[in-house]
Amino acid sequence: MTRAVRLGPRSLLTLALVSAVGVVAFGWPFLAPPTSRVGTHTQDAPWLFAGLLVLLVAVVAAAIAESGLGPKAVAMLGVLAATGAALRPIGAGTAGIEPMFFLMVLSGRVLGPGFGFVLGNVTMFASALLTGGVGPWMPFQMLAMGWFTMGAGLLPGPERTRGRAEVRLLAAYGFLAAFAYGTAMNMAGWPFMGALASNIAFDPHAGVPGNLARFVTYCLATSLGWDLGRALVTVVLTLTLGPALLRALRRATRRAAFEAQVTFEASGR
Structure with missing residues (x-):
């Protein structure tokens, strides 16, 4: 299968690094022990991690681009990112x-x-x-x-x-990944x-165990309906529009010939 971006060893290593830092940035409330001084900077830590994530995501994007994000792939990235960005406001408030x-x-x-990681970041x-x-939430959304x-x-x-098997696979993935x-x-x-909601806020x-129970309660109370709606919309659109869009994307990918080597022939003079 033609890939717009081939991940080399350097890109894989950089992507693994930013993912590891991302896991810490998202999960630090469960990773820091109660005696840690991080807990005294509850309001500061997300800002610090957000700034760090911006730099790391930029490094990963640069490394992946260096491994083969050519002009055709950049054009495809621009079209898909613009389409995704335009689709997002459709459901704003619903x-x-x-x-x-x-x-x-x-x-x-x-x-x-590789292309997917860059596309997700750029689109968001x-x-x-x-x-x-x-x-401060934007770098977390991008990652x-x-x-x-x-x-x-x-x-x-x-x-x-x-x-149909592929469409069902993508629909199932979309449902779980949306959650x-x-x-x-x-x-x-x-x-x-x-302290806005002491019963479910991070302590x-x-x-x-205590913070995990608070977090689960927080998710159930604040976002379960939204996450379920996102998952169901993803499934419905994948099942209905997925086959046609998959064919269109594969046709565009074949015509773009991302991996074709450009050669120049010497003049016959």
Whole structure:
């Protein structure tokens, strides 16, 4: 299968590094012990991690681009990112109607995990600028969407699985990954609550079991309906529009011939 971006050893290492830092940035409330001094900076830690994630995501994007993001791939990236950014405001204010997620699933499947990670980051960045959603949460959204789109490119059977089986696989992935995205974003914003909701807010003095119970309650109380709506919309759009869009993306990928080598023949003079 033609891939717009081939991940080399350097890109894989950099991607693994930023993913590891991302896991810490999202999950630090469960990783820091109650005696840690991090707990005394509950309001500061998300900002520090957000700044670090911006730098690391930029490094990963640069490393992946260096491994083979040519002009054709950049053009494809621009078209898909602009489309995804334009789709995001459609569901603004309506619980769970976020059609951009199904586009990310299909794009990651066809164009591969490397392109998918870059596409997820760029799309979320562009949509944040479009909707005025720039803030300390944006780097977390970019990284989470990068993982979301990359995961679709890592699904098994990219060469063999086609037709209804592939569409059902993508729909199932979209359903589960939509919940995972929502949970990750809840984890990023949860420490900001402070004392606004003492029963479900992060408690730096509580242990992992206590904070985990608070976090689960927080997710159920604040975002379950939104996450379920996002998952269902992703499934419905994937099942209905997925086959046609998969064919269109694969046709565009074949015509682009990302991996074709450009050669110049000497003049006959």
